Amino acid sequence: MTTSTSDSALPAIQALQAELGPGAVFIAADVPARNRNDYSGIGPTAPLAMVRPADTAGVAVALRICHTHGVAVVPQGGLTGLCGGGRAGAHEVALSLERLVGIQEIDTASATMTVLAGTPLEVVQKAAAEAGFFCPLDLGARGSCAIGGNLSTNAGGNRVIRYGMARDMVLGLEAVLADGTVMTSLNKMIKNNAGFDLKHLFIGSEGTLGIITRIVLRLFPKPASTMVAMFAADDYATVLKLLSAARNGLGPTLSAFEVMWPDYWAMATRRVRGVRNPFAGDPRSEKDDADAYGAYVLVEALGTDAAQDAPRFQAWLEGLLEDGTVPNAVVSQSLADEKAFWGVRDACAEFHQLWPGHLAFDIGLPVTAMDDYARRCKAAITAQLPGCEAVFYGHIGDGNVHIVTYQSGVPAQPKDAVEEIVYGLVREYGGTVSAEHGIGTLKRRWLAHARSPEQIALMRTLKAAMDPKNILNPGKVI
Incomplete structure (x- = not known):
């Protein structure tokens, strides 16, 4: 094992090894490559060390030791962040939550799930589905991003219009403060106004005020049907009319309203391999001049009545074509169509190749x-x-x-x-x-x-009060 580290940090490293065990502490050159970077594109770093506690108690021990010795700590989840929030520098310890994985409980009466923060989002989604529920938080990195990281950045995704941001899906959580204090509030009640709602200090603060270790998520009824349509719009005024029509006509079933400007549409449908133009055969969708469409809109609705939802959606769409709100539209007839429509919107994931x-x-x-x-x-x-x-x-x-x-x-x-x-x-x-x-x-x-x-001054006041030694993800956010 490589043991090179600064003399000032050596006591902290030795204490971490003694308390957590050598197998949970990696020093300098032994830090795994995956813990040296995120998806920000900034470039890899060389952390002082990386620790991987097995549970909340281990996280508390690690923070207590680092707080005592004044060593900075950078929490890491799936490391899919795009803004550099999970990158640990040469004088910082990366604290990985990769071992805090698992569903602890699904309470069907409360419609809640208690889950460890390192659990991948896709695991959460599948566990909810197997229990007859729906976890609506969804983003492209679902297979590798961790639910704790999703909360630390208050992730959004594709269904915010119906279900809200990540914070709207949380009832309670557990977090470890800078000095190792464990703040446990695994609340399952939607109504709980007993003082400050402390969970919101940690959601969206990117690990600068505390490290989330457990979460109580709200679960929702599993959709019985999914309807997806792609609309062509003459201009942005048409997009706004369509948005109003979707809110009024689809009501609470409206789950996604995604807009693509013509420049994005041209790149996705003409330059990204494997992406199919849903309007193939409509010459306006292939044009780049004044006759081209002004925008393209993907609308998704999640219903609760499989027998009636699709006919209602079809009737709503046909009404928009008949009254001239939109010049063209296509509705999915199969799961393959749904994937193809979403494939246009998700083609951005392949732009790096071009x-x-x-x-x-x-x-x-x-x-x-x-x-x-x-x-x-x-x-x-x-x-x-x-x-x-x-x-x-x-x-x-x-x-x-x-x-x-x-x-x-x-x-x-x-x-x-x-x-x-x-x-x-x-x-x-x-x-x-x-x-x-x-x-x-x-x-x-x-x-x-x-x-x-x-606002920034108040953020700094909170940071100074909760992390006076500035050891939690320093240099991030504020």
Whole structure:
């Protein structure tokens, strides 16, 4: 075993080994490669050490030791974060929750699940389904992201319009504070107004105030039917009309409203291998001129009556075509169709093959301002950075736009210049620099574009009160 480490941190490392056992502590060069990076694209780091406690008590021991010796700790889950929140530096200890895995209880009467924080989201989803329930939180990294990490960043995903963000699915949790104190509040009650709702201190704070170890999730009725349709829209005004019609006509069954601007549509359907154009045969969907469609919308509805849901959805769709709200639409007739429709929206996961090293953004805006923002942002990027392409898409029903940019023929992507444009306009429109991915280190410099000085000051007051030695994920968020 490699034992090289700084003299000042050596007592902490020795104490961690004594308390947790040598098999739970990896030092310097022995830290596994997967614990040296996340999905932020920043590049690998070399942590001082990595610890992998087996339970909450082990997490508490690790934090107590590190707090005593003044050694910083960076919590790690599935390491699928996009903003650098899980990267541990040379003088920091990475604390992996990979051993805190498992479903502890499913309470069918309360419709809750108690789960350990390191459990992959997909495991949570499958356990809920096997018990006859539904866990609506869903994102592309479901197979590897950890539920604790989902909460630490307050993940969003595809169904926020119906079920809310990750915090809306949590009733209680357990977290370990900076000094090793265990705060257990595994509440199962929807109504519980006994003082401050402390769970919200930890949800969305990216491990800077405490490390989540257990969670009580709300479960929902399992959908009996799924309906998916793809709409073509003449312009953004049509998109807004369709959103209103979906809310009014589909009511609580509306579970996704995803919009793709023409630039995204062209890249996804023409350049990404294996993606099928649902409007094949409609020449407007292949055009890039003034006759092309102005936007494309994927609508999903999850129903509770398999016999009646599909006919109702079909009638709603036909009504929109008949009254001229939309010029064209196609509805899924099979599971294969559903996957194909979602395949267009999820094609962004393959953009790295076409645009290696591309820049990706996750912003929030007032829904009415999104198209104006997209037009101004794209125009500014192409004017200031010749040859730079930009595509726009997102969860428009809940105010979230994603942007992907790429400039070919340059040694490195113009990150600073693009961020100045993207986030400068976000501030102008009163939006947020992070809708669902967190702040981490990558967006820390832009936090003031979305939060007031008073808000940031209060965040720092909370941080100083709960972590006076600043050992929990230092340098992240604020």
